[in-house]
Amino acid sequence: MENRAYNYAIVRSFVTWSVIWGLVAVLVGVIVSFQMVEPDLNFPPYLTFGRLRPIHTNAGIYGWGVGVIFATFLYIVQRLCKTPLWSDKLAKFQLWFFNATIIASAVTLLLGYTTSKEYHEMEWPIDVMIIILWVAFAINIVMTILKRKEEQMYISLWYMLAAIIGVAILFTVNAAAVPASLFKSYSAYAGTNDANVHWWFGHNAVAMALTAPPLAMFYYFLPKSTGVPIYSHRLSIIAFWSLIFMYLWTGAHHLLWTPVPDWIQTLAMGFSVMLIAPSWGSVFNGYLSMNGQWHQMRDNYLIKYLILGITFYGLQTLQGPMQAIRTFSAFIHYTDWVPAHIHMGTMGWVSMISFASIYFLLPRIYGKEVYSIPLANLQFWLILVGQLIWSISLWIAGVLQAGMWNAMNPDGSLTFTFMETMVEMYPYWWARCLGGLVYMAGLIIFIYNLYMTAKKGKPTVNNAAAAAGRA
Amino acid sequence: MDLSSALYLGVTFGLFVVFLLIVIRTYSKKRKEEGERAKYRMLDDD
Amino acid sequence: MWEKKPVLLIIMATGAILVGTIITMVLPFVWVNTDADRIEGVKPYTALQQEGRDIYIREGCNNCHTQTVRPLVSDVLRYGEYSKSGEFVYDRPFLWGSKRTGPDLARLGGKYPDTWHYKHMESPRAMVPKSNMPDYGWLSANPLDPQMIQRKMETLGFPFTAEEIKALEGKNEMDAMVAYMQKLGTDIPWRQSNATEIVGDLTNPYAGVDHDSMEAWESIYTENCAACHGEHMEGVIGPELVGADYEEEVLFEIIYTGIADGGMPSFSSLGTDKVWKLVNFIKYYHLEEGHH
Numbered sequence: 001m002e003n004r005a006y007n008y009a010i011v012r013s014f015v016t017w018s019v020i021w022g023l024v025a026v027l028v029g030v031i032v033s034f035q036m037v038e039p040d041l042n043f044p045p046y047l048t049f050g051r052l053r054p055i056h057t058n059a060g061i062y063g064w065g066v067g068v069i070f071a072t073f074l075y076i077v078q079r080l081c082k083t084p085l086w087s088d089k090l091a092k093f094q095l096w097f098f099n100a101t102i103i104a105s106a107v108t109l110l111l112g113y114t115t116s117k118e119y120h121e122m123e124w125p126i127d128v129m130i131i132i133l134w135v136a137f138a139i140n141i142v143m144t145i146l147k148r149k150e151e152q153m154y155i156s157l158w159y160m161l162a163a164i165i166g167v168a169i170l171f172t173v174n175a176a177a178v179p180a181s182l183f184k185s186y187s188a189y190a191g192t193n194d195a196n197v198h199w200w201f202g203h204n205a206v207a208m209a210l211t212a213p214p215l216a217m218f219y220y221f222l223p224k225s226t227g228v229p230i231y232s233h234r235l236s237i238i239a240f241w242s243l244i245f246m247y248l249w250t251g252a253h254h255l256l257w258t259p260v261p262d263w264i265q266t267l268a269m270g271f272s273v274m275l276i277a278p279s280w281g282s283v284f285n286g287y288l289s290m291n292g293q294w295h296q297m298r299d300n301y302l303i304k305y306l307i308l309g310i311t312f313y314g315l316q317t318l319q320g321p322m323q324a325i326r327t328f329s330a331f332i333h334y335t336d337w338v339p340a341h342i343h344m345g346t347m348g349w350v351s352m353i354s355f356a357s358i359y360f361l362l363p364r365i366y367g368k369e370v371y372s373i374p375l376a377n378l379q380f381w382l383i384l385v386g387q388l389i390w391s392i393s394l395w396i397a398g399v400l401q402a403g404m405w406n407a408m409n410p411d412g413s414l415t416f417t418f419m420e421t422m423v424e425m426y427p428y429w430w431a432r433c434l435g436g437l438v439y440m441a442g443l444i445i446f447i448y449n450l451y452m453t454a455k456k457g458k459p460t461v462n463n464a465a466a467a468a469g470r471a
Numbered sequence: 472m473d474l475s476s477a478l479y480l481g482v483t484f485g486l487f488v489v490f491l492l493i494v495i496r497t498y499s500k501k502r503k504e505e506g507e508r509a510k511y512r513m514l515d516d517d
Numbered sequence: 518m519w520e521k522k523p524v525l526l527i528i529m530a531t532g533a534i535l536v537g538t539i540i541t542m543v544l545p546f547v548w549v550n551t552d553a554d555r556i557e558g559v560k561p562y563t564a565l566q567q568e569g570r571d572i573y574i575r576e577g578c579n580n581c582h583t584q585t586v587r588p589l590v591s592d593v594l595r596y597g598e599y600s601k602s603g604e605f606v607y608d609r610p611f612l613w614g615s616k617r618t619g620p621d622l623a624r625l626g627g628k629y630p631d632t633w634h635y636k637h638m639e640s641p642r643a644m645v646p647k648s649n650m651p652d653y654g655w656l657s658a659n660p661l662d663p664q665m666i667q668r669k670m671e672t673l674g675f676p677f678t679a680e681e682i683k684a685l686e687g688k689n690e691m692d693a694m695v696a697y698m699q700k701l702g703t704d705i706p707w708r709q710s711n712a713t714e715i716v717g718d719l720t721n722p723y724a725g726v727d728h729d730s731m732e733a734w735e736s737i738y739t740e741n742c743a744a745c746h747g748e749h750m751e752g753v754i755g756p757e758l759v760g761a762d763y764e765e766e767v768l769f770e771i772i773y774t775g776i777a778d779g780g781m782p783s784f785s786s787l788g789t790d791k792v793w794k795l796v797n798f799i800k801y802y803h804l805e806e807g808h809h
Binding site (some may be wrong): 035045050051115117146161181191195196197198241250255257259260263305417418420423 | 520521524526527530531532533535536537538540541542543545546548549550554563571574575576578579580581582585587589590591594595600601602604605606608609610611612613614615616617618619620621638640641645647648651652653655665668669672673692705741742774778785787788789790
Binding site (some may be wrong): 229 | 490498
C-alpha cells in the first residue's frame with residue numbers, strides 16, 4: 001500500500017505548533033485590547049501596546065495562519081498527488097526552522113527591533129529566515145506535485161502553487177532594505193514609493209496568505225466532508241485566474257487620499273470592485289456544492305464551520321470593495337471600522353476554515369475519533385459570537401467616530417475636538433475586550449478537544465489503516 | 472486620441488480578450504468532461 | 518495543457534501576478550520622488566531628529582498615529598495643510614500608518630512648545646485627561662549612542678557634522694523624540710501661509726454675560742486650555758491668565774489664530790462661537806467670582 005509512506009507525523013507536528021502560536025496570537029490580542037482601555041496596563045519598555053500589537057498580528061499571520069497552511073498543504077499535497085512527500089527530511093527542517101523563526105520574531109519585536117511596516121515588522125535577519133523557510137516549503141510542495149501519481153491537478157493544488165509563488169515575490173520585494181546594524185535597517189524605498197510598495201505587499205499578503213490558501217483548504221475539505229464533489233471545477237478555474245490577476249492591482253486602496261498618484265488609487269478602486277466577481281465565484285461554488293446536502297449543516301459540525309467560513313468570506317469580499325471606494329474610504333478610513341473588517345476575515349473566514357480543516361485531519365493523522373463533538377459545537381458558537389461582538393461593536397464605533405470627525409458647525413468649523421471623539425470609543429473598546437475573551441474561550445476548548453483526542457480519542461474504524469502510516 | 476490613450480485602450484482590450492479566451496476554452500463542450508474530472512478524482516483517494 | 522503541467526501553471530500564474538504588479542507598483546518609480554515632485558525646503562533629518570524617528574519606530578507609535586493629512590475638509594481643518602508627496606522623500610520607511618487611535622501627527626511640528634511635549638510624553642493624562650496613550654517618561658533615562666547614530670546617518674546618506682554628533686552626548690531619547698515631533702510637517706511654511714487674518718470689526722456676541730451662564734463654559738477651558746495655562750488660569754507652560762488685561766478682540770485673535778512663534782496653537786477649529794465663549798470666560802469669570 002502506498003498509504004504506508006504518507007508522512008502524517010509532520011502534519012501532526014504542524015497542527016500542534018500552529019495551534020500553540022494561534023493561542024499566543026489571541027492571548028496577546030486580548031492583552032492589547034485591555035491596554036487600549038486601561039493605559040496603566042502598559043509595562044514599558046517591553047510590554048507596551050506599540051510593541052505588543054505587531055506580535056499579535058504577526059503571531060496570527062505567520063504562526064497560526066502560515067502554520068495551518070503548512071499543516072494542511074503538506075497533507076493535501078500527498079493525498080491529491082497520491083504520493084508521499086518528496087522529502088521528509090526537508091519537511092522536518094521546515095518544522096523546526098518555522099518554530100525558530102516565530103520565536104526569533106516574537107523576541108526581536110519585544111526588544112523593539114522593528115521596521116514598522118505593518119504585517120512585515122520583523123527586521124532583516126528574520127526576513128532572511130522567513131525566505132529560507134518559504135523556499136524549503138516551496139521545494140517540497142512543487143517536487144511532490146512533479147512526481148505525483150494522479151495526472152489531474154485539482155483546484156486546491158492551483159491555489160497552492162499561486163500562493164507559494166505570490167508570497168515569495170511579495171515578501172522578497174517588500175523586504176528590500178539597507179542594514180545599518182544587525183537589527184536596524186532602512187527601507188530601500190522612500191516616502192510615497194515605500195508606501196506604494198508596502199501596501200502592494202500588504203494587501204496581497206492578504207490575497208496570497210489569507211485568501212488563496214484558505215480557498216485551497218475549502219475546496220479540498222468541503223467535498224471531503226460532505227462526500228459529494230464541488231459544484232463546478234471549471235467555475236473554480238475561472239475564479240482562480242481572475243482572482244490572482246486582479247488582486248495585485250488593488251494595494252493602493254489602502255492609500256486613498258494620500259500623496260500616492262491619483263491614477264494608481266483609481267485603478268485600485270476599480271479592481272477592488274471587480275474582485276467581487278471571482279470572490280463570489282468561489283462563494284457560489286461552495287453554496288451550490290451543498291445542493292441536496294443542506295441537511296448536513298445540522299448533522300455534520302464540519303459543514304457548519306466550512307459554510308459559515310465561506311459566508312464570512314463572501315461578506316468580507318463585499319465589505320472590502322465598499323471600503324475601497326473613495327467616498328466611503330474618506331469616511332471610515334483610520335477609524336475602528338477597519339480592524340472590525342480585518343477581524344471578520346481572520347476570525348470568521350480564515351480561522352473557521354482552519355478549525356474545520358484541523359478537525360477533519362484529526363482522525364486521519366491520529367487514527368482516533370475526535371474526542372467530543374458537543375465541545376466542537378460549543379466552540380463553534382463561542383468563536384462565532386465572540387467574533388460578532390468584536391466586529392459589530394467596532395463597526396458601530398467606527399461609524400460614530402467618523403461621523404464626529406466630520407461633524408461641522410453652521411459656521412464651517414469642526415464640532416468636536418479629537419479627544420471628544422476618542423472618549424466616545426471607550427464603551428465599544430470594552431465590548432471588544434469581551435468579544436476577544438469569548439473567542440479565546442472557544443479557542444481554549446478547541447485546544448482541550450485536540451489534546452484529549454490525541455490522548456484519549458477512540459481508535460477510528462475506517463481510517464485506522466491509513467493513519468497507521470508512520471505513527 | 473493620443474498615443475497613451477490608444478495604449479491604455481489597447482492593453483485593456485487585450486486583457487479582456489485573454490480573459491474571454493480562458494472562459495471559452497474552459498467552457499468548451501470538448502473539454503467539459505476533462506475539466507470536471509479532477510473534482511471526482513479527488514474524492515476517491517481515501 | 519497547464520491543467521496537467523505544474524511548471525507551466527507556475528509560469529502562467531507568475532505572469533498573471535506580474536501584470537498588475539508592474540503597472541501599479543513598478544511603474545510609479547518613474548514619476549514618484551523624481552525632480553518633478555521635489556519641494557524646495559524639504560531637508561533630510563538632522564542626527565537628533567532621525568534618532569527620534571527611529572525611537573518612534575521602535576516604540577510602534579505608528580500603530581496608533583498616522584502621518585498623512587488627506588485633502589478633505591475635516592482633515593485639513595483638524596490637522597493643517599494636506600500632505601504632499603515631496604515632503605516624504607527622506608522618509609525610510611514611510612510612517613503614514615493606518616489607524617488614528619490618537620490624532621494624526623503629520624503637522625504636529627511647531628504646534629506646541631517643547632515643554633508641552635516633555636510633559637505630555639512623561640504623563641499623557643496630565644495634559645489630556647482621558648487619553649489612553651501609555652507613559653513614555655522612561656525614555657529620559659536612556660542616553661543616546663552618538664557612534665551608532667553616526668553610523669545610521671552614514672547608511673542613510675544624510676549630511677551631518679562632527680559637532681552635531683558630539684552635541685548628542687549627554688542627550689537622551691526623550692530629547693530626540695521631542696526634536697522629531699517638532700520637525701514633523703514643518704518643511705513647508707504652511708502655518709504662515711494658512712494663518713487666519715481677521716479683517717473687519719469683531720463684536721463680542723456675549724457682551725455683558727452673567728457669571729452663572731459662564732459656568733457652563735468652564736469645560737471648554739478645561740479641555741483646551743487648562744493643560745498649559747493651569748486649571749485656575751494660574752499659568753503652567755503658558756502664562757497666567759488671571760488679570761491678563763487683553764482687549765476682547767485681541768484675546769479673540771490670539772486664541773483663534775494662535776501665536777506661531779510663541780508656542781500658542783491656533784484654536785480656529787473650535788469655531789468662532791466657542792472661541793468667544795473662551796474670551797468671556799477668561800476675561801470675566803474670575804472677576805465675577807470676586808463679587809460673590
